[in-house]
Amino acid sequence: MIHAYTGDAVRAAESPVLRAGQGEALMRRAAWKLAIGVVRELRSHGPVAGSTVAALVGTGNNGGDALWALSFLRRRGVNAVAVPTGDRMHEVGLDALRRAGGRVADRIPDDAVLLIDGVLGTGARGGWEPPPVPAGITVVACDLPSGVDANTGEVAGGVILADLTVTFGALKTGLVVGAGAHAAGRVELVDIGIEPYLGEPDVSSLERDDALAVFAPPAWDDHKYRRGVLGVCAGSEQYPGAAVLVCSSALASGLGMVQYAGPQRAANLVLTAHPEVVAGSGVEGKAQAWVAGPGLGSDEDAQSRLAEVVETCVDGALPLVLDASALGLVTLDQLSRLRNAGCEVVLTPHQGELVKLVDRLVPDIADGFADLAKADPVAAARRAAEALAVVVLLKGSTTVSAAPGGRTLVQNEGGAELATAGTGDCLAGLVASALARSSQGGSVATPEKAAAAAWLHGTAGSKAASGGPFGASSVARAVRHTLTAR
């Protein structure tokens, strides 16, 4: 498990160290680690001594870090050049650079092979427009790429995309969410001594082993009813394929049984693809969790199919995943009955679906919610989870799983190749599979199960993408191979 903290929390953790008069020492420690990261990058491309490294230097302590790092690099024989972006620079850092023999210039030298982005760190407020940067130059960001909001990952103005970000003391939330995660490139976390002062993380991310534990292989004495039985209410005459995608991904994740409830045309497709699925038109059976929504449509038939699944879950206190069409149909009354029955409920909207859902079900928080969802998906998912009192998995380049009460996980495994019709259906099948598998016991919390499914989905997406452009069926197939390569 990886943990990240808001920029504000990291600044708060620094303050006892600053109060103890250790500010300069902290900065030198950070800068030293930054310089080590830069040397490693230089070595991977050519010689260190004699190469030119420039730093864009802002007016605050982020610029101070960059100046100190340049001074250390100068001592390794690097031609170190500070390029100020404001009307002042960190005085002690500038003095260190000058004493080491570095220089200040008004533009990035033509022979620079590497650029340190030391303009803005956790003290940045609002958007920023970067100066032109030579094409192809290696960029190492100091603490976080300038222009990224350390608390949210939002990039309100411009940003210089980094190859590497060396971040100090703790991962910032902005480095693991959305545009910030994209801008940061590879992220290296270095200790600087503030770690004991960090409180609870803002968000966390599951790593491979955490996610695989949720999709563990069967125990030697398991039987099919102990491995999880999933009920699938998806697909319609109009959108039959969604039913196949949900069943395919769920089966590939390793379940005891998948039961399909839906119209004949969709059932026939499901059975052709997977004869092992138990298919029928109704919900009766042994399902231990349900997923409802993909390809359901919005007509009366869809409504009554959803209502039937909700009643089944309420009666049996079964977990339920609501996705796609179901997000436009589910009522507040149904959600409250599910909660009162003790059902685990996970909603899996993308940004547009979440905004519509909030508009329809919780108008109290709808004002400005669309902008919030764009700028700060973590806050949006949290607010919706809190208002609806269920777990919300918000899809996008970062997948956010938020529980009422604040527990939030973010996953970034898949790339934009996943933005193709039907991959969301596969994810819904995987989230529901995680719930069905654990319905026989286990102590993993619901948002962790949702995040494990997002990890599996994203990793399978990347695996599928390695073979070229793909459609959603390939994601379902790649799920199996992702779990094989344990």
Ligand SMILES: NC(=O)C1=CN([C@@H]2O[C@H](COP(=O)(O)OP(=O)(O)OC[C@H]3O[C@@H](n4cnc5c(N)ncnc54)[C@H](OP(=O)(O)O)[C@@H]3O)[C@@H](O)[C@H]2O)[C@@H](O)CC1
């Ligand atoms: N604390 C410590 O001991 C340690 C801190 N460390 C390092 O310090 C960093 C935090 O430093 P920080 O607090 O000085 O803030 P920082 O990110 O440099 O920016 C503030 C400056 O930028 C300016 N500015 C703001 N927004 C702007 C905008 N949109 N566009 C343009 N300018 C803008 C703002 O100017 P102002 O608006 O106030 O005139 C102010 O001068 C942290 O990320 C880490 O790298 C490490 O060394 C470890 C020890």
Ligand SMILES: Nc1ncnc2c1ncn2[C@@H]1O[C@H](COP(=O)(O)OP(=O)(O)O)[C@@H](O)[C@H]1O
């Ligand atoms: N730019 C992106 N980077 C990474 N993953 C993405 C990106 N865009 C979409 N995805 C993922 O692709 C899936 C799309 O789901 P969804 O929009 O529900 O598609 P559909 O309804 O067609 O099945 C989600 O899991 C989402 O997180």
